[in-house]
Amino acid sequence: MSPLSLPSVLPTVHCDTPAETPAEAPGSRVSAIRTVKSAIAVPETELKRWRRTFDANAQTTVNGEKHVDCFRSYLNPEQFVNAIAPKSDLQKIGRTQFASLFRVADTNRRGLVSWDDFVVFETILKRPDADYYIAFQYFDADDSGTITYDEFKNEFKANIGPDSIPFDFECDWVKLYLGKKNGTHVLGYGEFTQLMKGLQGERLRQAFKYFDKDQDGFIRSDQFKRIILEIAGHKLSDAVIERLPTLTTLTPGGRISYSEVIAFHNVIREMDMVERIIREATSKSKDGRIDQSDFLNHCAACTRYSLFTPMEAAIIFHFAGRGNAGQRLALIDFAQLLDPRWKAPSEQIEANPVSQATSVLQQVAESAYNFVQGGIAGAFGATIVYPIDLVKVLFMILGDWEDLSKCNLTVPNCRLVGQLLYKNSLDCVRKVFRNEGFLGFYRGLGPQLIGVAPEKAIKLTVNDFIRSRAMDPETGRIKLFWEFVAGGTAGGCQVVFTNPLEIVKIRLQIQGETAKLEGAKPKGAVHIIRQLGLFGLYRGASACLLRDIPFSAIYFPAYWHLKRDVFGEGYNGKQLAFLEMLASASIAGMPAAYFTTPADVVKTRLQVEARTGQTHYKGLTDAFVKIYREEGFKAFFKGGPARVIRSSPQFGFTLVAYEYLHKFLPYPFNGHDRTVETTLTSPPEDLSKVRARNALKILLDVSGDFGRRST
Template sequence: MFPVNLPPVFNTVHCDSEDGTTSSRKKTALSAINTVKSVMAVPENELKRWRRIFDSNAQIVVEGEKYLSPDQFVNAIAPKGDLTKIGRAQFATLFPVADSSKRGLVSWDDFVVFETILKRPDADYWIAFQYFDVDNSGTITYDEFKNVFKANIGPDAIPFDFDCDWVKLYLGKKNGTHVLGYNEFTQLMKGLQGERLRQAFKYFDADQDGFIKPDQFKRIILELAGHKLSEAVIERLPTLCTLTPGGRISYSEVVAFHNVIREMDMVERIIREATAKSKDGRIDQSDFINHCSSSTRYSLFTPMEASIIFHFAGRGSTTSRLALIDFAQLLDPRWRAPTVPSKVKPETKTGSFLNEVAHSVYNFVLGGIAGAFGATIVYPIDLVKTRMQNQRSTVVGQILYKNSFDCIRKVFHNEGFVGFYRGLGPQLIGVAPEKAIKLTVNDFIRSRAMDPETGRIKLYWELIAGGSAGGCQVIFTNPLEIVKIRLQMQGEAAKLEGAVPKGAVHIIRQLGLLGLYKGASACLLRDIPFSAIYFPAYAHLKKDIFNEGYNGKQLSFFETLAAAAIAGMPAAYFTTPADVVKTRLQVEAKTGQTHYKGMADAFVKIYREEGFKAFFKGGPARIIRSSPQFGFTLVAYEYLHKYLPYPYQDKHREVETALTTQPEDMSKIRARNALKILLDVHGDFARRSAA
């Protein structure tokens, strides 16, 4: 275990009360000691990780010991790719908290203590408390609070009256007669912005008519919450005066705007949930308020606050129905207006066309790989399904298989394990373009029919996209399946009849070009409805059942597989009659078997000779095959896109915020949140310290 030296505050415990009861100061100091003692409970691998971070950043060596400078300390604790406007340099504000010896350097012992504090669930408030507790006494006096506050704001800041009634309620009427323990301090910090807002408004409202000018409102918000707003919202802050007549801003509007900022995470949750449930992916003020009322115990937002939200999201319009992307400038402090070229040059159009072609080729290749993967996994099931579907109750001679399990047993006994993969070669050769064109066409049509702002697509376009994908694949599917089926049927039957199995090349020559498309009409009748059912079902299962995209949720491997597999069940079963007819048309009829002239003739004769149930022969086997096949195919397709992304693809306009992004390291997130609490004291708090 690495040695850890305790800072002075952790080595002293005070008892201020005469009767020996534990004082607030003692409680705080004891809590600090317990925090550092918890180092002993930190797993060894955690300490090793901290050591790697420390050693990789500590570049200063004094008497053989490594130390972190303020800049190196920032590199060690600041989150990477943080989704806020807080600059990395501002994390240097937390340096004095880690530098317990006040020597301007952070040692390994200091770093361990700081990281241990970050493991506390209340690390953000605890660090802020330590920042204000200058003398390490475990309490904060009136003078400490006042001096630290003034030291971190500029002389041009809006004045704050420390002799106000609000401060006296926390710290008493006489300076120094009452001190704040940790818990009391957290409540003071939570209410501080509200008091500063009140004092700032009163400062600018010199004539006390209850109104201030737009530029004065902007200055107040910049000092209190400028780090929480995007530049687009900041620029339009003065437009708040347009909500009411008179060209000025009331105290009610200032408080309402501040409440929106303070509850921004809840605003985002309500907007995301409401737009996700909306049929068109858009909401208006009524939808927002209604969803807020139904999802919170009390009405969290007033009508004025809702108007302010829609005012800044709708760029002045409070009556529009807005999509999630419209709220991005309010929800995302890093938001920047998308650049739109004023004129598209001819070469740009050419480049765009070539890019689309390249993207389609990319999707085609990944679709082929995914299709081959899925087909290989379920090919034995497909072989059993084919043999069961072709078995006729009126055939001359014995029935080969009693059921699917009997078929599996006999194939394994008579043909071995390899028998389950008879005909796999042509299947893999053909399945690549078959699945590739299906996935590519579906993606292409969906992308063209999709609303770019909401990401929604109408149901009839989903059906068109899926049906078109199924129809286009037949050009590859039919030749592939007729060869595959004839190869599959040779195994057991050839052995019984003493025939010599024929290869794929012989079958192709025997059939000819037109023969390869025998049964194509039945193939179309099967594949168009199959894809029209499958792709919309898959999309809606992911979105509506597994909640993909809900508050930024990404589906796990098993959730994606389940959605894809479940979607294949109804699609496979309801298209079984067309698959039975297609199989009968494509199999080479033997002596004594019924010959079919075409699809209509096959439907009639099968029904007359074998009954309605014959149309669903192999239905369960078809579900067992198609469900996992498309499950593994689509999982492979999506994961290939994830890990082998198209390098030139335009990024979809999504709203990515800290609410929807998984933290890389919880301790770094807590360090960021501690800095936010200090920034809430004043917008220049950390910037002045960093400078």
């Protein structure tokens, strides 16, 4: 796909209306922006996306009259905001403030943005410095390409209210940028960007000096709150704004010093770095909590210089800890400081029987929802690896024993009478395919799918339930002991469904080849269930417990620690990719599957229907003893590699399916989420909208009221 040059794709607008196309004088805003447009190539797919956005918000009438010849379509200020504003920021930044950017897009000064204008504006947003570039265009009122002292002063005053804290335009700081000597000193684009970066600090200094009438270096808490609201109110949540006066409690005297005001402003200005340090430090902490020392230590370890002072750290923990700055805090405690959109979770004022009953029903409904998702995920994983499982079972029971050729078939201890069926796993695959075709690899899948839903569902649901109860609700951490308990309990509970399922499945799997060998007709699952009876379906249950409890106790903790400690899930808000999640789930299944193979071998031998000449096992202990005597220690790990090959991908795909079901089909009636979603962790928005938002925030550094008075 080759990019298209913008002038070749922009529509030509012909109109006799004087306001349609003003003269493009050299150096004018229109001429300068058209130059930018022609210098940047835009892929055709992006132009189409812009067109869809434009058409979705534009209209073709002006004051109720159609102007098809003049304006095919256009955006008024409200429609323009709909097209360019990120939806996530409209809580703290008003729509009228986003409309300030309309003035930059409306290059022809007609009160309308055409498709031509919109493409130009979107093209500007592709610049890496789009935020400062748009701010420069806003202050460049005469479209000259430079900003004079008067332009800066007039635009500044036009966007702050009459009751705002006054700003001295004759101060030395302004003169450093816009001083006069032998004429007027004007600002080019580069100089303007530096002025805007330092403007808020000068605003803060002047505002403090304005309230510090007696020049003792202190102001009252209400004055501090007014300063912060004017220059940074859009960067703070309502909870932090309400508690701004409490900054007086950090030092004796009941007033706020200039040092504290500057420290608070530095925290706001470096909030992205504050968040990164907090996320990293809490992620590495053993208990998921940090104190001021942990914060400063991690800051020193991950930054080149001491970025934050002890006073700034104290302010961070003061507002996150709701006044108790000395406690160890979890990531969730910092949410109100990190995210200006933060809302306090709704708290139940009064507990009553009705609400308690509703809460219980809610938990039951959520568990049932998870149960269904677990069943779907389990069926998916089982279907993918079922051929491997078939080969594993056949080889484990009828496979390659080297000493069979030496076996005296008249001796009762010789386990199998007859020919050697499979030399190895590949030989097993070839013979199953030759004798039964491709569908032979799915022999016994029906009962497996019928039983796998409750089996996997109960394992996943029980594990999640116990983990959620043992988990610290603020840090999301759980002690290793409880991880083992959750996994082991889940494995034990699933045996209720696992044992009947597997005994039927195993007998269905082995009878295909043995029936051909003996000339018998294969029996169905119903016949096997009737033959076994209720108690027979739980034959080998003790071995099944011996296998499933340690399997799950190993598997689930390994899975969660691989995700978090190896692949870094949650680190700075990271979400794992599909392959990372699949690798975590699959790798965790390897040790769990292999180390529980002895129990699986014994369980399988107990559950298979013994034929004439085969060794009969009376129980768990008897099976262990006889297998060891007849076949040696290696027999306990017979089929171990095949079990790893089968169990690892099965649980990998099962867990991945379960995670993605939770992600894309979450329980719809969940309460408040305890995760901390900020700009760093939220799903990425369209980059042009992000840059439009950042351009407005640079203007808001002038005043929180910027754009409310004029657009």
